[in-house]
Amino acid sequence: MEQSVDRLFSEDLVHKAGQGYGADTKEYRKLGDFESYIFEVSYHGKPTILRLTHSSHRSPGQIEAELEWVNYLHQNGVNVSKPYSSSEGSYVVTLPVEGSFFYASLFEKAPGNRIEIQSEMFNDNLFYEWGRTTGQLHRLTTSFEPSGVKRPQWDEEELLYPEKVLPFTDLQFNKVADQLVHTVKSLPKSKETYGLIHSDIHSGNFFLHEGKLQLFDFDDSQYFWFVHDIAIPIYYSAWYKFQNGNKQERTEFSKVLLEQFLKGYEKEFHIDHSILKKLPLFLNLRDLVLFNVFHKKMDVENANERFKALLGEIKGRILSQDSIVDLNV
Structure with missing residues (x-):
């Protein structure tokens, strides 16, 4: 993540984003931070993926467009991690920070496991x-x-x-x-x-x-x-x-x-x-x-x-x- 974005990020944003979806972030786990900040949180008692994307990377319209397509694929039988709507009924929760924004999205956690490239299952x-x-x-x-x-x-x-x-x-x-x-x-x-x-x-x-x-x-x-x-x-x-x-x-x-x-x-x-x-x-x-x-x-x-x-x-x-x-x- 760019230093200019990392400077704006805080743990408080994770909790605010979780509140927007009714997700439990008390014991969140960080999974990545290359282009967006990715966390595992709990939603209705199930492990769920929370993503926070800075406005320098994507606009809210672009994120809405992404999630609309993902939902379409899910509805038509593709195995994808479907997005969840916020408490207000939108896919994206907006969090203002120092004249910019972080946009939160919440996804179903995919079942299964990652296949390592050096494993026998990579076949x-x-x-x-x-x-x-x-x-x-x-x-x-x-x-x-x-x-x-x-x-x-x-x-x-x-x-x-x-x-x-x-x-x-x-x-x-x-x-x-x-x-x-x-x-x-x-x-x-x-x-x-x-x-x-x-x-x-x-x-x-x-x-x-x-x-x-x-x-x-x-x-x-x-x-x-x-x-x-x-x-x-x-x-x-x-x-x-x-x-x-x-x-x-x-x-x-x-x-x-x-x-x-x-x-x-x-x-x-x-x-x-x-x-x-x-x-x-x-x-x-x-x-x-x-x-x-x-x-x-x-x-x-x-x-x-x-x-x-x-x-x-x-x-x-x-x-x-x-x-x-x-x-x-």
């Missing part, structure tokens, strides 16, 4: 179900019509533009980044290839329960090509599984993951092969977003050498227009 069966659930989401989103504010288009994300977030200027880096974004912008769009997606379905954003995925954390949901939701599982799985490995190891693993993922995906929805072939572009785009978000959210100057080496690896791929894995699809 073909999981990859198949991962793809099937993603295809189900994409099939349903083609029929979704928001009632009010829409989630943002992908190119509204400031993390695509290094000149907006990096604490230094690198003209060559900026030029390559601009070329990448321009290339993606030029891709054709259709209702079967482009729409509202999760945009961050890596293994940290779902639990496995009785053989089915339970999705959560739709904070990054945006209008984007569906293939991006296929690139994300490949990118993070290859990176986390082979942090010290070489590109060949990552590629061989990713081929297996993609094959099983697409088998599951095609059970629910069809992916246009001409767009699927552009998957490396979306892997490269994730490199760009990660490089920029690390510089925005973290103290890179005082980071350890391992982390600095990771940043160097990512930057090298961006400048050489290379991908984290080589996939010919």
